[in-house]
Amino acid sequence: MAPVLPLVLPLQLRIRLAQGLWLLSWLLALASGLTLFCSWHLLIQLWHLGTFLAPSCPFPAVPKVALAAGTVALGTGLVSAGASRASLDAARYPPWRGVLGPLLVAGTAGGGGLLVLALGLALGLPWSLATGLEEGLGAALTHYKDTEVPGHCHDKRLMDELQLRHHCCGRHSYKDWFGVQWVSSRYLDPNDQDVIDRIQSNVEGLYLIDGVPFSCCNPHSPRPCLQSQLSDPDAHPLFDPRQPNLNLWAQGCHGVLLGHLQGLASTLSSMLAGTFSLQALVLLGLRYLQTALEGLGGVIDGEGETQGYLFPSGLKDMLRTAWLQGGASQRPAPVEAPGEEAPPKEALPEA
Template identity: 45%
Template sequence: MVLMKVKFSYQKRVKLAQTLWLMSWVAAFAGCLTLGMGIFLKVQLWMHNEVLDNSHIHTVPNTVIVAGLATILMNLYVRKISQDSLDVARFPQWKVVMVPFFFISFLFTFLVLVALFLTCAMKGSLEDSLKMGLKNGIRFYKDTDTPGRCYQKRTIDKLQMEFQCCGNSHYKDWFEVQWISNRYLDFSSKEVKDRIKSNVDGRYLMDSVPFSCCNPSSPRPCIQTQITNSSAHYSYNYQTNELNIWIRGCREALMNYYTGIMATNVVGIALSFILQVSVLVSLRYLQTAMEGVVGQENVECETEGYLLERGLKDTFKCTVERTKTLFKSNQVETTGSTEESSVPAAS
């Protein structure tokens, strides 16, 4: 039973070819947008690579980039087919490559769908990656003399100033690490000695944050040291006064930023997928409608177009049987060639 059969007059075939030509350009443009969004996401992840703990997070933009390139190439090919489809003399040339083209097109269309699902599922893995990456970044903030960590301080300071955030999930994350290097501590000072001795791990901990946490919009000078000590600053109450440092954590700020990018990517990839499916369906109708014209004296005759020559169930069974036959024939050829090679040559 033919699936979704439609009758096409000559005028309808012409309109279908013209519509397909226009749709292929629109789908190619959508592929360009998908490619651009994938590149933009990859660049942003690369810029914040030092605070990302998982390198596999780049799988998502890489898949989006490949899907965008595949969409562009496929639709440029469809554009050429739609131009030549109404020429009965040229159509048989395209008919030979249509089956492998549809197979490859469905694979790449499925890749676009995979890119869509990966982008939707990226949020959880990205948050975990940022959580560990920022935690390590804060811990290694003081190691400006250690190879491989020399620029960690600059990265964290730049990040906190750019995204107006402080710490990993909260500004108090800085209270739990020694973020001042030992080379800048006066170990002859009683205060420094007492702080180090009071800590089990021998770290210099204090209720302070780096200067990059300061809010420049605050009217009073930044209180970045002894934040929880109300008596250490004039006219200051830690419990009631509004702090003049950023309260929001950098993980939340970065997640909000990347969520916006991912939402845009999802919309763009979904649009590209819908357009690509529409292009393939239209191309299939045009192909089957033009097959009825081949061999006819009157090229303006009415023909029938369809998606599948049989139903879904019969088509699936036929495809499986053809695949099995193909593998069996390959095995027979391999066995035959092996037996021939094993026969000794006549002397």
């Protein structure tokens, strides 16, 4: 049975393989560290913006899986760096011979699987952000007034901080505030006729106005911020509704947050792809180095050439051997048939 992808490794090539593998292992550790940093940064951003993301949105799973994949890749890089360094010294290599096998299995199955899963989530789940932010921001606008309702006490503060920090207003534009009651009921005079008329004119009994909170105001505006009666052209002669950027933030928070989080996810997916490529190269080189040294008894500078390979036999032969071994282990042991009893001897007649 011929080995899979054999490679003849003379002495100089074995030494260069070990040295190059040591360098690649540290590059893998560096890439894994950057992946962990990007994952933590995205996770912290989602923690701050969790109020504006629907609970059913699966996107927060991306940084969590990426953290696990980066941790395994970091461990793989550090261990393979130690193993490749020790392989250059025949006295230091023997303790590593029992570590390389489990490392290759764990790095290929566990680390590679986690990296592929994290990369797939980072490429696929950002498309769910649009729906998640649509629902989350809509709920945040609706509960803006509920400063005394348990569970929504901080929604007003968080929404104001979001609009001030990201220079956005409303969900898609400042007009989104016209369709929700964002003024708390405790600030409304129930005896005021204007308040009564506005509440009675709405089907849901809400106090709706054509105004926005102060956090929508652009501090770089050349004039004082106009927050109320924005749809009335006669109320503010100098206000041009076609140019809200002169007075209010023009962008909606949905587009700003969507671009921000998708940009972080794109950076994370690039780091995951680079980490996966480096880990594949490290595990491939480590396998060739391991099989080559096993042929020399663990001595890298042994005499003669040796052969490195991925598998000791072809895939068909490996599957056939495993099948035969599995069938032999499940086949019951043969039971010996009881021997036939000899017929009784007839008594000889007496003379």
